[in-house]
Amino acid sequence: MRTLYFLLRKEFLQILRDKLILRMILVVPIIQLILLPYAATYEIKNITLAVVDQDHSEYSRKLINKLTSSGYFQLVDNSDNYAEALAQVEKDKADLIIHIPARFETDLIRENQSKIMIAANAISGQTAGLAISYSNSIIREFNNDIRLEWIQMPRTNTIPTIEITSSNWFNPSMNYKIFIVPGVLALLITLVGFLMSSLNIVKEKEAGTIEQLNVSPIKKYQFILGKLIPFWVLGIIVMTIGFVISFLFYGIYPEGSFLVGYLFAGIYLIALLGFGLLTSTFAETQQQAMFISYFFMLVFILLGGLFSPIENMPDWAQYLTYINPVRYLIEVMRMIVLKGSVFADLANHFIIILIFAVVFNLLAILNYKKTT
Amino acid sequence: MSQLITFIKKEFHHILRDTRSMLVLLGLPVVQLLIFGFAITNEVRNTNIAILDNSKDEATQNIIQRIENSQYFDLKRSLENNSQIENAFRSGKIKLAIIFQRNFQQELSHSNKAQIQIIADATDPNQATTLINYASSIIIDYQAELNQNNKLPYSINTEMRMLYNPELKGAYSSVPGVMGMILLLISAMMTSISIVREKEFGTMEILLVSPMKPWLVVISKVVPYFIISIINVVTILLLSVFALGMPINGSLVLLFSATILYIFCALSLGILISTVTQTQQAAMLVSLLGLMLPVVMLSGYAFPIANMPLILQIISNIVPAKWYIIIVKSVMIKGLGIEQVWKELIIISVMTAAFLFISIKRFKIRL
Numbered sequence: 013m014r015t016l017y018f019l020l021r022k023e024f025l026q027i028l029r030d031k032l033i034l035r036m037i038l039v040v041p042i043i044q045l046i047l048l049p050y051a052a053t054y055e056i057k058n059i060t061l062a063v064v065d066q067d068h069s070e071y072s073r074k075l076i077n078k079l080t081s082s083g084y085f086q087l088v089d090n091s092d093n094y095a096e097a098l099a100q101v102e103k104d105k106a107d108l109i110i111h112i113p114a115r116f117e118t119d120l121i122r123e124n125q126s127k128i129m130i131a132a133n134a135i136s137g138q139t140a141g142l143a144i145s146y147s148n149s150i151i152r153e154f155n156n157d158i159r160l161e162w163i164q165m166p167r168t169n170t171i172p173t174i175e176i177t178s179s180n181w182f183n184p185s186m187n188y189k190i191f192i193v194p195g196v197l198a199l200l201i202t203l204v205g206f207l208m209s210s211l212n213i214v215k216e217k218e219a220g221t222i223e224q225l226n227v228s229p230i231k232k233y234q235f236i237l238g239k240l241i242p243f244w245v246l247g248i249i250v251m252t253i254g255f256v257i258s259f260l261f262y263g264i265y266p267e268g269s270f271l272v273g274y275l276f277a278g279i280y281l282i283a284l285l286g287f288g289l290l291t292s293t294f295a296e297t298q299q300q301a302m303f304i305s306y307f308f309m310l311v312f313i314l315l316g317g318l319f320s321p322i323e324n325m326p327d328w329a330q331y332l333t334y335i336n337p338v339r340y341l342i343e344v345m346r347m348i349v350l351k352g353s354v355f356a357d358l359a360n361h362f363i364i365i366l367i368f369a370v371v372f373n374l375l376a377i378l379n380y381k382k383t384t
Numbered sequence: 385m386s387q388l389i390t391f392i393k394k395e396f397h398h399i400l401r402d403t404r405s406m407l408v409l410l411g412l413p414v415v416q417l418l419i420f421g422f423a424i425t426n427e428v429r430n431t432n433i434a435i436l437d438n439s440k441d442e443a444t445q446n447i448i449q450r451i452e453n454s455q456y457f458d459l460k461r462s463l464e465n466n467s468q469i470e471n472a473f474r475s476g477k478i479k480l481a482i483i484f485q486r487n488f489q490q491e492l493s494h495s496n497k498a499q500i501q502i503i504a505d506a507t508d509p510n511q512a513t514t515l516i517n518y519a520s521s522i523i524i525d526y527q528a529e530l531n532q533n534n535k536l537p538y539s540i541n542t543e544m545r546m547l548y549n550p551e552l553k554g555a556y557s558s559v560p561g562v563m564g565m566i567l568l569l570i571s572a573m574m575t576s577i578s579i580v581r582e583k584e585f586g587t588m589e590i591l592l593v594s595p596m597k598p599w600l601v602v603i604s605k606v607v608p609y610f611i612i613s614i615i616n617v618v619t620i621l622l623l624s625v626f627a628l629g630m631p632i633n634g635s636l637v638l639l640f641s642a643t644i645l646y647i648f649c650a651l652s653l654g655i656l657i658s659t660v661t662q663t664q665q666a667a668m669l670v671s672l673l674g675l676m677l678p679v680v681m682l683s684g685y686a687f688p689i690a691n692m693p694l695i696l697q698i699i700s701n702i703v704p705a706k707w708y709i710i711i712v713k714s715v716m717i718k719g720l721g722i723e724q725v726w727k728e729l730i731i732i733s734v735m736t737a738a739f740l741f742i743s744i745k746r747f748k749i750r751l
Contacts, residue, residue, distance in 0.1 A: 030662075030663065030665075030666065032660075032661060032662070032666045032670075033663075033665060033666050033669060036666065036669040036670060036673055036674065037669065037673070040669075040673050040674055041673075044677050044678070047696065047699070048677055048678070048681045048682075050692065050693050050696055051681045051682055051687055051692050051696050051700075052681060052686070052687050053687060053691050053692070057691065058690055058691070060690070098547075101547060102718055102720065102724070103724065104710070120538055120540065121538070124537050124538060124539065125538070125539045125540070125541060126539075126540050126541070127540070127541050127542070127543060128540060128541070128542050128543070129542070129543045129544075129545065130542055130543070130544050130545065131544075131545035131546075131547050132544075132545070132546060132547060133547050133548065134546035134547055134548055134549040134550070134552055134556075135548050135549055135556050135557055135713055135717055135718075136556075136557040136688065137427075137546075137549065137552035137553070137554060137556070137557070138557075139688055140546055140549075140552070141552070144544055145517065148542060151540055151542055154540070155538070155539065155540045158538050158540075159537065159538050162537070162538055163537065163538075171496065171531050172492050172493065172496045172497075172498075172527070172530055172531065173496060173497055173527065174492065174498050174499070174500055174523055174524075174526075174527050175497060175498065175499045175500070176499075176500050176501075176502060176520050176523055176524075177499065177500075177501050177502070178501070178502040178503070178504065178516045178520070179501070179502075179503050179504070180503075180504050180506030180509070180512050180516075181473060181503055181504065181505060181506055182473070182505055182506055182507050183506040183507055183509055183512075184506065186506055186509035186512070186513070187509065188509050188510070191507055191508050191509060196677070199677070200677075203672070203673050203676070204673065207665075207668060207669060207672060207673060208665075211664070211665050211668065215665065294404075295404070297402070298577075298581075298664045298665065298668075299402070299405060299577055299578070299581065299664065300402060300404050300405050302573070302577060302664070302668050303404070303405045303408040303409060304404065304408060306408070306412070306569075306573065306672060307408045307411075307412055307415075309672070309676075310412070310416060311415065311416075311419065313676075314416070314419050314420070314423075314424060315419065315423065319424075319680075319686050320424045320425065321508060321511050323428075323429075323430065323431050323432070323479065324425050324427055324428055324429055324431075325423045325424070325425065326422060326423060328423075329419070329422070329423030329424075332423075343476065346507055347474075347476060350507045351473065351474050351476075351505075351507065352474070353474050353475070353476070354474075357474050357475045357476070
């Protein structure tokens, strides 16, 4: 026990001595957590719009008015022809073109139907999809207005209609930040824990100090624990700071219990640090350890469901996410913070992360023996 | 000059000897691009849903059939009563619940009005909106079929055009993003670590008292990584075109020149990082923890910059990847020429010069 105490003191001193590293692992996550969620929004308010109105009729003007007063669109260009509008999209000045052809109003009244063309910059399919669906629904509304103007609607409904009502649970204000903050926090905990631990054993290897440790009376488990505990504590500190910031800046207070959250994160960190140590035992130089960590971190993050839902991935990718610890932390953080999920809802997550913790650490210890 | 070449050769040997690192450096772009190109998509498919059918008649069966047949939804379970809904959501098993009112068909045919309630798990607001839209449109389609004979007068039809990316392939936005991100992160990380490594071992002093000029030492460290980055670019472009079906509509020469300029920028950022850090671990923390998320989130790759608050829009200007991504999109996808991207090229050049300038300043102070 005394040995472990001294080992821990040494590790903590080493971490605390390097001011830059300390600043990086405490300040950088704070800044990123404060700033970055504001960047994460798909909620589009300022779609830049180029209009080509070749009809110049009352209706075309009304339609343009309706579009621009909706709050979604910002009229940036009024061209006489489509080619000019297209040039605006090319220069990234406009996202969307609405082309109202000549005879729009006449056709609508005389032929009973009329046509409008909408073109969107679709390099980002998601933005284009949203822009088009907003404009479509505004046009549909406009269309209904016209119908009301021309037809005396019967008082009672003669056409069978299905009334669809929809509600949004768990995040009724549709606040994207509440969704993204727990995910970013999960990621920051992961980055700090993993980057610190994966370099650690290898650092001793490279500096040659591991030989000294090996000939000393320190037991293997003490050595591993001495490496694990400081980073575990750091991870928990980052998480706590993260919760405080989420509350102060975003007013996010978990629906569920902190205890369950910390319990899960505690086990998760053991698993993650074990993986970091495992990486460390495989590598011969810090440089190597870094590249390997970078590789896994990136794959873990990309397949973690932070920005794109796992459900939408193809099957093979979904299978890959099962062996991705980051996925589980992101899921659990979101479930606890937003849905107030309780321990029973998360039982599967707990079992899986426990298995990860055991397997990674066991492999790390076994492999550490082999390499020394 | 021959000294420099000898040094570069030495550095190359160092890198080539370490096969594991080489594997990661050259394999990473491939893996990343494949994950981005194929796995990461915001296209909705096979979402798990639950249905509470309080009516169980022909109309509701018909609608359920349609929902099941669509590629968007997977009927995970049928619920018996309202109290089960919340549980199903809370355990994370479903993302959407569709509830039919009692006597659905009867209401529909007698009072011409029947109700369906859709509840979405709005934890992820975007996904919720999309799912509700899809489910609604399936129901609206069913309704339209019922009312085939009642055509609405005064209809405005819309014709949609998806410019540049008619098939809405995700690769069109991810490939430029991956190029911007991976070239910056790998180049900055590799350079900073390999220079700091010498400092940590104390061999930097030895190099600096050698007849080699200090900046030649730095150049000899940077050249091998420059070449690795070029190999990565070629791999990424080949994969994009042949595996992901991306076009290269503009000039390949322009695209390549811009990329080389961008790599210079990333390498000089790496040199800058190496002047502010003393250990490899610190260099890695700065280049990974400090750069990864900001580059992903502020470069316009993951989220449109135009939607961000003004302060973040301003900050995004100092992310080199933002400018490079604009260039790649313009040249590769839109097929534009240098007259449309010169501004971005100048901005990246200025950044590179600034990084180098600060590095040289700091380098002198320290020694």
